[in-house]
Amino acid sequence: MSAALTRSGVVAGALGGRGRAGRTARRWPAASVAVSLTLLALAVLAVLLSPVVSEQALAQDIMLARLPIGTPEHLLGTDELGRDVLLLSVAGSASSLVGPFCIALGSAVLGLLLGSLAGYHRGVTDAVIGRWSDLLLALPVVLVAIVVAGVFGGGYWWTVALLIVLFSASDIRIVRAAVTEQAALPYVESAQVLGLSSRRIMFGHILPNVLPLAVTNMLLNAAMAIVALSSLSFLGLGVAAGSADWGRQLADGRAIMADNPAALFAPALLIIAVACAINVVGDWLLPRLTIGGRR
Amino acid sequence: MIRVRDLSVHRSDGAEIVSALSFEVPDAASLAIIGESGSGKSLTAKAISGLLPEGLSASGTITFGDLTIDLAAPEAEWRGLRGGTVALLLQDPFTSLSPVHRCGAQIAASIRARGTRLSRAELRSAVERSLAEVQLPARVARQYPVELSGGMRQRVAIAAALAANPALLIADEPTTALDASTQAELLELLGTLQTERAMSVLLISHDLGLVRGRADDVLVVYRGRAMEFGPAQRVLDNPAHPYTAGLRASEPSAEVRLRRIPELAALPLRADSCASGHTDCTPEHPAVTTIEPGWWVSCTDFGGRGLTDAETTVVEDVPVPEPRDVLLRVDAACRSFAGKQALDGVSVVVGRGESVGVVGESGSGKTTLARAVVGLERLDSGSIEFAPRTPATSTGARARRARGVRGRDPRTVQIVFQDPYSSLNPAMRVDTMLAEALAVGKRPASDVAELLSAVGLPAELAAARPHQLSGGQRQRVAIARALATDPELLICDESVSALDVSVQAQILNLLAELRERFGVSILFVSHDLAVIRQITDRVYVMKDGRVIESGATSEILTSPSHPYTRALLRASLHEERTA
Amino acid sequence: MLALRILGTLALLIVLSMLIFLLLYLAPGDLVKNLLGIRNTSPEMIAQVRAQYGLDLPLHEQYLAWLGGVVSGDFGTSIRNQTPVGALLLDRLGVTLLLSGLAFALAVVVAVPLGAASAFRQGGALDRGISGFSILGLSAPSFAVGLLLLYVFAVALRWFPIYGVGDGLADTLWHLMLPAATIAIGLGAILVKLTRTATLRELTSDYVTFARARGLTRAQVVRLVLRNAAIPVVTGAGLVLTFMVGSTVLVETVFALPGVGMLLQESVLFKDVPVVQALTLAIAAVIAVIALAVDLLYLLLDPRVRHRELAS
Amino acid sequence: TATPPSAPAGTGVDTGAQIDEVTVALPGSVSSLYVGQEAGIINYYVASVSQEGLVKIAADGSIQPALAESWTQTDATTFVYQLREDATFQDGTPVTVDDVIFSIEKAQDAEVSPNFSWLLAGIESAEQTAERELTITLASPSVSFQWATSTSGALYVTSRAFWEENEGKVGTSDGLILGSGPYKVTEYVPDSFVSFERVDTWWGGVPTVKSVRIEFIPDDNTRLLAMQSGEVDMAFNVPAAQAAQWEDLDNAAVRYTPDLSYVGLQFDTAIAPFGDEHVRKAIAHSIDRDAVVDKLLRGKAEVATALITPESIASVYDGAAAREALAAVPQYDFDLDAAAAELAKSEFPDGFEAEITYPASGPQLGQAAQSLAQNLAKIGVTLTVTEVPLEEWYTTLADGVHGLGFMWYFSTTGDPGELSSWILGEGNASHYENPEIAALLAQAAVETDQAKRAELLIETNTLQAADAIDLPLWWGQSATAFSNDLGMNDYGPFAFFSPWPAALYRAG
Numbered sequence A: 001m002s003a004a005l006t007r008s009g010v011v012a013g014a015l016g017g018r019g020r021a022g023r024t025a026r027r028w029p030a031a032s033v034a035v036s037l038t039l040l041a042l043a044v045l046a047v048l049l050s051p052v053v054s055e056q057a058l059a060q061d062i063m064l065a066r067l068p069i070g071t072p073e074h075l076l077g078t079d080e081l082g083r084d085v086l087l088l089s090v091a092g093s094a095s096s097l098v099g100p101f102c103i104a105l106g107s108a109v110l111g112l113l114l115g116s117l118a119g120y121h122r123g124v125t126d127a128v129i130g131r132w133s134d135l136l137l138a139l140p141v142v143l144v145a146i147v148v149a150g151v152f153g154g155g156y157w158w159t160v161a162l163l164i165v166l167f168s169a170s171d172i173r174i175v176r177a178a179v180t181e182q183a184a185l186p187y188v189e190s191a192q193v194l195g196l197s198s199r200r201i202m203f204g205h206i207l208p209n210v211l212p213l214a215v216t217n218m219l220l221n222a223a224m225a226i227v228a229l230s231s232l233s234f235l236g237l238g239v240a241a242g243s244a245d246w247g248r249q250l251a252d253g254r255a256i257m258a259d260n261p262a263a264l265f266a267p268a269l270l271i272i273a274v275a276c277a278i279n280v281v282g283d284w285l286l287p288r289l290t291i292g293g294r295r
Numbered sequence B: 001m002i003r004v005r006d007l008s009v010h011r012s013d014g015a016e017i018v019s020a021l022s023f024e025v026p027d028a029a030s031l032a033i034i035g036e037s038g039s040g041k042s043l044t045a046k047a048i049s050g051l052l053p054e055g056l057s058a059s060g061t062i063t064f065g066d067l068t069i070d071l072a073a074p075e076a077e078w079r080g081l082r083g084g085t086v087a088l089l090l091q092d093p094f095t096s097l098s099p100v101h102r103c104g105a106q107i108a109a110s111i112r113a114r115g116t117r118l119s120r121a122e123l124r125s126a127v128e129r130s131l132a133e134v135q136l137p138a139r140v141a142r143q144y145p146v147e148l149s150g151g152m153r154q155r156v157a158i159a160a161a162l163a164a165n166p167a168l169l170i171a172d173e174p175t176t177a178l179d180a181s182t183q184a185e186l187l188e189l190l191g192t193l194q195t196e197r198a199m200s201v202l203l204i205s206h207d208l209g210l211v212r213g214r215a216d217d218v219l220v221v222y223r224g225r226a227m228e229f230g231p232a233q234r235v236l237d238n239p240a241h242p243y244t245a246g247l248r249a250s251e252p253s254a255e256v257r258l259r260r261i262p263e264l265a266a267l268p269l270r271a272d273s274c275a276s277g278h279t280d281c282t283p284e285h286p287a288v289t290t291i292e293p294g295w296w297v298s299c300t301d302f303g304g305r306g307l308t309d310a311e312t313t314v315v316e317d318v319p320v321p322e323p324r325d326v327l328l329r330v331d332a333a334c335r336s337f338a339g340k341q342a343l344d345g346v347s348v349v350v351g352r353g354e355s356v357g358v359v360g361e362s363g364s365g366k367t368t369l370a371r372a373v374v375g376l377e378r379l380d381s382g383s384i385e386f387a388p389r390t391p392a393t394s395t396g397a398r399a400r401r402a403r404g405v406r407g408r409d410p411r412t413v414q415i416v417f418q419d420p421y422s423s424l425n426p427a428m429r430v431d432t433m434l435a436e437a438l439a440v441g442k443r444p445a446s447d448v449a450e451l452l453s454a455v456g457l458p459a460e461l462a463a464a465r466p467h468q469l470s471g472g473q474r475q476r477v478a479i480a481r482a483l484a485t486d487p488e489l490l491i492c493d494e495s496v497s498a499l500d501v502s503v504q505a506q507i508l509n510l511l512a513e514l515r516e517r518f519g520v521s522i523l524f525v526s527h528d529l530a531v532i533r534q535i536t537d538r539v540y541v542m543k544d545g546r547v548i549e550s551g552a553t554s555e556i557l558t559s560p561s562h563p564y565t566r567a568l569l570r571a572s573l574h575e576e577r578t579a
Numbered sequence C: 001m002l003a004l005r006i007l008g009t010l011a012l013l014i015v016l017s018m019l020i021f022l023l024l025y026l027a028p029g030d031l032v033k034n035l036l037g038i039r040n041t042s043p044e045m046i047a048q049v050r051a052q053y054g055l056d057l058p059l060h061e062q063y064l065a066w067l068g069g070v071v072s073g074d075f076g077t078s079i080r081n082q083t084p085v086g087a088l089l090l091d092r093l094g095v096t097l098l099l100s101g102l103a104f105a106l107a108v109v110v111a112v113p114l115g116a117a118s119a120f121r122q123g124g125a126l127d128r129g130i131s132g133f134s135i136l137g138l139s140a141p142s143f144a145v146g147l148l149l150l151y152v153f154a155v156a157l158r159w160f161p162i163y164g165v166g167d168g169l170a171d172t173l174w175h176l177m178l179p180a181a182t183i184a185i186g187l188g189a190i191l192v193k194l195t196r197t198a199t200l201r202e203l204t205s206d207y208v209t210f211a212r213a214r215g216l217t218r219a220q221v222v223r224l225v226l227r228n229a230a231i232p233v234v235t236g237a238g239l240v241l242t243f244m245v246g247s248t249v250l251v252e253t254v255f256a257l258p259g260v261g262m263l264l265q266e267s268v269l270f271k272d273v274p275v276v277q278a279l280t281l282a283i284a285a286v287i288a289v290i291a292l293a294v295d296l297l298y299l300l301l302d303p304r305v306r307h308r309e310l311a312s
Numbered sequence D: 001t002a003t004p005p006s007a008p009a010g011t012g013v014d015t016g017a018q019i020d021e022v023t024v025a026l027p028g029s030v031s032s033l034y035v036g037q038e039a040g041i042i043n044y045y046v047a048s049v050s051q052e053g054l055v056k057i058a059a060d061g062s063i064q065p066a067l068a069e070s071w072t073q074t075d076a077t078t079f080v081y082q083l084r085e086d087a088t089f090q091d092g093t094p095v096t097v098d099d100v101i102f103s104i105e106k107a108q109d110a111e112v113s114p115n116f117s118w119l120l121a122g123i124e125s126a127e128q129t130a131e132r133e134l135t136i137t138l139a140s141p142s143v144s145f146q147w148a149t150s151t152s153g154a155l156y157v158t159s160r161a162f163w164e165e166n167e168g169k170v171g172t173s174d175g176l177i178l179g180s181g182p183y184k185v186t187e188y189v190p191d192s193f194v195s196f197e198r199v200d201t202w203w204g205g206v207p208t209v210k211s212v213r214i215e216f217i218p219d220d221n222t223r224l225l226a227m228q229s230g231e232v233d234m235a236f237n238v239p240a241a242q243a244a245q246w247e248d249l250d251n252a253a254v255r256y257t258p259d260l261s262y263v264g265l266q267f268d269t270a271i272a273p274f275g276d277e278h279v280r281k282a283i284a285h286s287i288d289r290d291a292v293v294d295k296l297l298r299g300k301a302e303v304a305t306a307l308i309t310p311e312s313i314a315s316v317y318d319g320a321a322a323r324e325a326l327a328a329v330p331q332y333d334f335d336l337d338a339a340a341a342e343l344a345k346s347e348f349p350d351g352f353e354a355e356i357t358y359p360a361s362g363p364q365l366g367q368a369a370q371s372l373a374q375n376l377a378k379i380g381v382t383l384t385v386t387e388v389p390l391e392e393w394y395t396t397l398a399d400g401v402h403g404l405g406f407m408w409y410f411s412t413t414g415d416p417g418e419l420s421s422w423i424l425g426e427g428n429a430s431h432y433e434n435p436e437i438a439a440l441l442a443q444a445a446v447e448t449d450q451a452k453r454a455e456l457l458i459e460t461n462t463l464q465a466a467d468a469i470d471l472p473l474w475w476g477q478s479a480t481a482f483s484n485d486l487g488m489n490d491y492g493p494f495a496f497f498s499p500w501p502a503a504l505y506r507a508g
């Protein structure tokens, strides 16, 4: 389960290798960008709809458990507890997407903050923050997770908070690498000579220049976080058992693959589709975000 | 004879960057292409070696003897021609060699690319021969580029290019990144090689001084159009085209100081109202007037402008005493990096209102000194003291916040760096940048317009971001930012080295003007003696981290006492004198 | 420099061990219950077990006792397995390192050429295909990938065994092939992206233009570029490897491999302090060693760095 | 729908052919081969291959000879066992009375056998009273003791010499374990496998299977694929959720048998609002046991009517009679109106909030809990269902916070009093004190007549049902998959607590 968690870190690390992934964006054909944008729009719509449908989606009828795909009235069949897979998938979008989005955003913010400090100040600050991110990488996720679950009760948002911290290790590393690169540039030295405060230099001057990189990584993280968030539920964390959530559906759907494959494949495809869409749109958007990217 | 016909380069949106250039390079002769930055010199070079970057396309032909190549030919065709027929040497020796391969291997690659099968030993001796040809010892073969100086790297690059045995060698500003003495040596070498190998050379430069005496013919381009073509010597001595004349005039001289360096005005290229009376003159194909066989100029509707008084007035050399009203005093400054003494007991004084130069070859410690003065570098020992008019109050959070690096008061000293591309924050608008600096100087943000006009920039540029500006414009913004705090001392570290002559002239004039208007003192760091001559009153000559000589600029540059200074001077004057 | 680094790592390990101790203390679950089972709740029995494992001591004394053992080279005995931790670790680490190594090798062998090919044909169909697959590889949950591989290659085609580690090196490698491939798919996706970015970056550099300008063949240029791109790829790949160590538990579970991932998870849940401590520290140490190795490799690959380091 | 005990498993008949190797998949690993250290149900399965107790439980639940040829209970607290002459350990040394005494001592020692020392805690002394005679004296009378000396209980006999030689490594991959059963352990890799080799010195004869390899394969799907591809011949604990997929396999068949497990809800009366009888009854009326068993468990379980499983009283009642006797215990039917009415009568007429935890290894419990939560929501009670790791689940039992929890219990012995005497007895986790029940349990502890004892125990269940302290949900079944060419004699609830590979045969 921690594989999903750490994989994001991996991506980040990879990008951090030289910190300029945004520059050489992939050229996706317009069609796939359009499809991806549509998909994301639908996902947002589903998130907005999910409070409306969730009551109906969560209503169990165990007499109708595990209806196969294609059943009239239950096009994608039903799950173990007799809930409509289609409705459940729509209702699950909120929990599956909002949290991961916050995780990606939160870890990016944390990464920007600590990474900037480490990359700009170097010395002791750098060493401490560097070791901190090493620490986060070496800590057994299960252990931290069960402690959070035990001490704080392990609600959804606690889990999101935990994942923000764990994901941030990689963000810190990337941002640090990029800020180090920027900090040596004359424009930063000019700002120093002007006597600007280091906070102003870090966040007013350097930050806008490393933002595109942080955003790329954020998009990748968002995809990982969807799976990561639900992979912790066996520890009593995150998505509560029985709630509408793609990751949860994925875990529960494995057992009834033979009865109703849709219970497994619907959430799996949704996760993959959203992840792909996020990345395609990210690749497409990034050069447009890069300020002064054209020279 | 190598002939280029109707060479044009187009952007994918159709815009023409280079228009119908035609020229020829006789066998075993050399042609220089000169022009300002952005005039299309490099694209021309790339077009005739089939190396245009993506998004650009070429048309026209190039003929080598009886082989004619369409410049629009596909990569596959070009691949067979490059190396043996035409080879291109790039401007920057620091990036044009692969950093992770040994020099020998890079030269060997060119030899192998010709398809000749050689044993290891044969290959090694071939590499050694190549190195010897560019006057490098055989050991260089085993070294990595990083272990070599810029000049040596460029020699390796030349060896690598020549190992392919090209009929035409294109050298695109091969020495711009190097200091004066190295420049001279390299060009010397290129000249020798050209005669020895009887090869044709196309030398690209924005520096007329360099070309003088090192090319048989010269082609002057402006905005992708040919302005003048002719025998180098005669064209440079006696330009027929006003643009060529302007270029020549804006070159600073190390010998006399002018009140104002002549600037090149933009040329109107639209021939809609051609005053020359040519009937077949169009903007695309301006009419050509032949002055004598092998020397022609193109028609431009050039209003013409004589030089102003200031631009011809030679400033009298007057004795400059040591200043009494001292603003900056650097005393016995020492700084070493990893055992190398970058500053070794340097003492420098700058008086109020004075303009002081620091010269020296690459690595002599000039930059380290400049950075130490503004606090970007710490000293191992020695002191740096300022005597500002208004000492910064040492109390209050506000005062503390206004403190620059290492306790420097940003309202006392500011710096302008060499590279106009990296010294501005790419993500910031010009006005934000300036307003921020103004705030440090406790000036209102509304002064942005005033600041812009002080550095000669139009007010519209306030909303621009750096990538929308030219190099010259960027450097002006950098100067404006430095001036925003009303500093008493402005440090310029090679602030015009990256600019071409015309822009350089503008910036130097601007600095002189600002000094007059605001009474700023200037500490100007440069390896270019001519620039130092034009802008400073006194000069310090540095070598290996020490000041070896100092005094009035006019004196030092006319009668240097230290042999090193004499050598420096000789190297820089060499270019002008070879004429 | 190296000394400083080792010191930093040591400090990290100590802080980490304290943190783990504290976290295990805070974690819900009760070692005594795990040992005694749910029925056996007589206070005497509980007291006896607590005393046996020193759980009756104050936390800092428990920690110091553990630390004392470690300093004298004794990592203690697993409470759950009753085996000396050192031996246990050696047994388990082997499988995981082999698995990680194999996965890493697979990923590198496949992804680096793909990434480079994708860069050399930027914007083409091949590039898009490779990029599309790598996004897919990144976002597919690894248990699903594992099951798919099992179904196709072990059940349908019968090329590989389904579970376990086998005996002897060759057999073990054969057994680890599918699990390694499962990890390698996610990993490879990242490496493709990384290699592509690095190669593209090199492709636009001056030395490539100069190489073409003096007539080097395409193969020569490709070699030149790859050798240069190797530097960022190695750095990135090193980090990737770092992240992978200790995150193999899912794959270990799917393929029933006795690796450290599974051991760590079980030990955490059981609150088997000595094992969790030793494992976490081992993982942290491996991470530190990889980081060091990457830096040394950097030194080897990049003459610029070597030059700079030797100068200082 | 349960298969009657002792029906041969597998489709074919015994061909009598030798079997070289049987590979068996287990859903989890053991961390020690010594059961005393870790006494999960899987440990029992593994240890029973190579070790024996004094007695064993037969398929019908009766106690049969194992290492002891015969035994007698001379008075309420004294048992005398006669060891068989021909019993030898797998290293060739004979099993002596001293070895048995040593094994008992080890099993009683909480340090080496934390997991079942309590089972033999009642032994006051164990002495050699003749060459091959062992006399055990209990501190107080206990009928259930006779189960404790079996491998279903807590006695896995090993050799003193072996133990002393391997002090500190017994049960580990280094030291392994030595027993007197038909197979000796040859290799053990935790989280991977244990392998066994047949010995020809077993008193019970020479089994058909030469070697056994138990593979630990935690992932359900992987186990299924392994079975499908023929890499394993037999798989324990087929999950109910996947039963259909396993049943669909061409090369294997699934056999079900009651596994003596009990799943129910349990209240802690010390925690509000569960001290309120009406609250408990409201909850009791809110769970639809039939639907849960039918739909969620796919019929692979039986609706439980009492704490006692029908199999544990099989020696006195035959199947149908046992079920009838147990069904006589008062039941709470699924009836939300009744539930609402009870709630209205309680001190919490407007409902309340509570949390119930379930172990990650028991997803079926989670589904039942969710079904309950949905029903409770209709009467205004909010029940949060939380999944936690098994180890953590243990701590949420009787933690003083959770007033409602699951009781999930695997009985290994088949003693009908095992569960009741624990969860209703003195100091129970429900903080439930009922003097009548206490008296009945005391009586049952010494009642040697099985029929009478069963009656007493059923009576305790009846009494607690009136107070709705424990709500039985279902009696579990275990499902074992056998490849088509493998059969097993005496397949039943107790089959895997004695050397079960010896019961396997090659089916044709």
Ligand SMILES: Nc1ncnc2c1ncn2[C@@H]1O[C@H](COP(=O)(O)OP(=O)(O)OP(=O)(O)O)[C@@H](O)[C@H]1O
Pocket (backbone or CB within 6 Å): B011, B017, B035, B036, B037, B038, B039, B040, B041, B042, B043, B044, B053, B054, B055, B056, B206, B500
């Ligand atoms: N890849 C490109 N795409 C579009 N325009 C380009 C490209 N490269 C150069 N240009 C434009 O073409 C013009 C000529 O560029 P070129 O590099 O040939 O100038 P140059 O004469 O070599 O100048 P310099 O002295 O600064 O090297 C410039 O205005 C530049 O902005």
Ligand SMILES: Nc1ncnc2c1ncn2[C@@H]1O[C@H](COP(=O)(O)OP(=O)(O)OP(=O)(O)O)[C@@H](O)[C@H]1O
Pocket (backbone or CB within 6 Å): B337, B338, B340, B341, B342, B360, B361, B362, B363, B364, B365, B366, B367, B368, B369, B527
């Ligand atoms: N940050 C640094 N780390 C290591 N060595 C340095 C550093 N800065 C300067 N040096 C060394 O100190 C010496 C002086 O460098 P400096 O940059 O001051 O020379 P310079 O006169 O400005 O040369 P150039 O004309 O090339 O700019 C050089 O040998 C340089 O390699």
Ligand SMILES: [Mg+2]
Pocket (backbone or CB within 6 Å): B041, B042, B043, B172, B173
């Ligand atoms: Mg150029």
Ligand SMILES: [Mg+2]
Pocket (backbone or CB within 6 Å): B366, B367, B368, B494
């Ligand atoms: Mg310098």
